[in-house]
Amino acid sequence: xxxxxxxxxxxxxxxxxxxxxxxxxxxxxxxxxxxxxxxxxxxxxxxxxxxxxxxxxxxxxxxxxxxxxxxxxxxxxxxxxxxxxxxxxxxxxxxxxxxxxxxxxxxxxxxxxxxxxxxxxxxxxxxxxxxxxxxxxxxxxxxxxxxxxxxxxxxxxxxxxxxxxxxxxxxxxxxxxxxxxxxxxxxxxxxxxxxxxxxxxxxxxxxxxxxxxxxxxxxxxxxxxxxxxxxxxxxxxxxxxxxxxxxxxxxxxxxxxxxxxxxxxxxxxxxxxxxxxxxxxxxxxxxxxxxxxxxxxxxxxxxxxxxxxxxxxxxxxxxxxxxxxxx
Numbered sequence: 001x002x003x004x005x006x007x008x009x010x011x012x013x014x015x016x017x018x019x020x021x022x023x024x025x026x027x028x029x030x031x032x033x034x035x036x037x038x039x040x041x042x043x044x045x046x047x048x049x050x051x052x053x054x055x056x057x058x059x060x061x062x063x064x065x066x067x068x069x070x071x072x073x074x075x076x077x078x079x080x081x082x083x084x085x086x087x088x089x090x091x092x093x094x095x096x097x098x099x100x101x102x103x104x105x106x107x108x109x110x111x112x113x114x115x116x117x118x119x120x121x122x123x124x125x126x127x128x129x130x131x132x133x134x135x136x137x138x139x140x141x142x143x144x145x146x147x148x149x150x151x152x153x154x155x156x157x158x159x160x161x162x163x164x165x166x167x168x169x170x171x172x173x174x175x176x177x178x179x180x181x182x183x184x185x186x187x188x189x190x191x192x193x194x195x196x197x198x199x200x201x202x203x204x205x206x207x208x209x210x211x212x213x214x215x216x217x218x219x220x221x222x223x224x225x226x227x228x229x230x231x232x233x234x235x236x237x238x239x240x241x242x243x244x245x246x247x248x249x250x251x252x253x254x255x256x257x258x259x260x261x262x263x264x265x266x267x268x269x270x271x272x273x274x275x276x277x278x279x280x281x282x283x284x285x286x287x288x289x290x291x292x293x294x295x296x297x298x299x300x301x302x303x304x305x306x307x308x309x310x311x312x313x314x315x316x317x318x319x320x321x322x323x324x325x326x327x
Contacts, residue, residue, distance in 0.1 A: 015096075015106045022095055026240035031057045033285045040289045061233075069229030076134040083131035084227065084234035087124050091241045094120035098248045099175045101258045101269040113174035114166060117249065118159055121204055124242070125151040128206075131235070132223035143222025146212050146296055150203055153303050158200035160311035164193040164318040165253050178257035187254040192314045194254045196307055201246035203299075205239060208288030212296045247280035248273075 031046060031054055038045020046053030071077055096106035097113040110116060125148060132144025166172060168189065169180045177186075187194050203210045224235045251257055251273060260272035294302075 009103075014104060018095070018100070018104070018106055019092060022092070022241060022244055023237065025244055026237050027057055027061065029240045029243065029281065029285070030060065032282075036282065036285050037289050040286055064230060064233040067229040069231060072135065072137075072226050074136045075226060076136065079130050079134035080226075081231065083127050083134060084231045084238070086127035086130070087238035088234050088241070090120045090124040090127070091238055091245055094245055095241075095248075097174055098245070098252060099178060099257060100248075100273050102175070104270060105175075109173055109175045111171065111173045114162055114172040114177075117174075118155070118162070121158075121245075122151075122155055124204075124238075125155075127235075127238070128223050131227070135223070135226040137226050140223050140225045143225070147206065147223055149300060150206075150210075150212060150296075153300060154200040154203040154307075157196055157303060157307045157311050158204065160308075160315055161193040161197035161200060162253065163315045164190045167315070167318050167322055174252050174257075178252055178259060181256040181259060185254060185256045190254060190314070190318070192310060193318075194250070196311050196314070197253070198250060199307065201250065202284065202287070203303075205242040205246055205284075207239070207243060207284055209291045209293040210299065212293065212299060243281060243284050244277070247277045247284065250280050251276040 034056070035045045035053065046056040049055030049059055071080055094117050097110055097116050099105045099109070099113075107113075107116075128147040128151070129144050132140040132147070135141070165177060165186050168186065169177045171177065171180075180186075206212075224232055227235060255276050256272075257276075258269035258273040260268065262268040
């Protein structure tokens with residue numbers, strides 16, 4: 001039994017606190033990534049500004065605020081300016097349905113939580129598409145075409161990977177999915193769905209080694225080649241917020257969310273959720289130093305030729321088992 005909070009917080013305060021925590025964590029992840037990669041590669045990483053180089057994050061943010069927020073004269077100005085905000089809005093809206101604990105969630109217990117998450121992550125691709133197209137640049141346009149193909153394709157596999165969990169739970173509510181894992185986390189019966197969802201999530205966030213839409217050795221910087229200042233910062237921070245979101249969804253869907261030994265303390269559910277999510281974030285960070293980037297055609301072929309049949313097989317087998325137990 002999860003201990004209840006010993007106090008009642010107003011919903012507006014919960015909403016503000018969660019959003020500030022997520023955006024703040026995304027900013028801190030810049031330092032975490034540099035520091036972790038430094039340790040992984042046997043070098044120092046940031047270590048000059050403040051304690052352990054943590055001030056480097058503040059220096060980078062000040063630099064972004066101070067840089068000239070330039071709009072190319074050949075770009076479609078209105079769309080060029082609006083595009084970076086779309087990724088931040090859609091990802092933060094998706095965070096609204098994540099149940100951090102039974103009480104700490106922005107949107108409450110929605111019975112369409114999974115569908116809302118998929119819908120918001122699908123809309124995020126418009127940020128990349130509009131940003132690259134409005135830049136009126138060959139490199140940006142090539143990055144946009146890659147990002148569109150990669151995101152739309154791997155959204156299919158992500159949705160199919162979730163169906164096994166939904167079938168076993170019988171609900172689209174993320175809270176119901178967590179509570180259904182009290183006896184056994186879904187990572188055990190849905191190991192294949194977990195692996196497919198993790199790969200698809202990595203592709204959706206455009207993280208190394210799957211950052212093919214912005215591969216610097218081919219496309220300079222891909223869809224955000226022409227961006228600078230705060231508009232580039234929104235793309236940059238949006239990517240880290242997406243990493244936090246995918247890690248939180250992996251925890252919720254396959255690793256029992258906030259469930260764990262509580263020892264009678266009311267704050268333990270959020271501790272367990274943070275620990276599990278943090279482990280996935282660190283995994284995504286270190287993955288970029290461990291695996292080389294594939295070719296784009298190899299990656300797309302892997303999705304349609306390998307992940308699609310496996311995700312369909314997972315749905316069919318899970319459905320057959322659930323129907324067999326019901327009969």
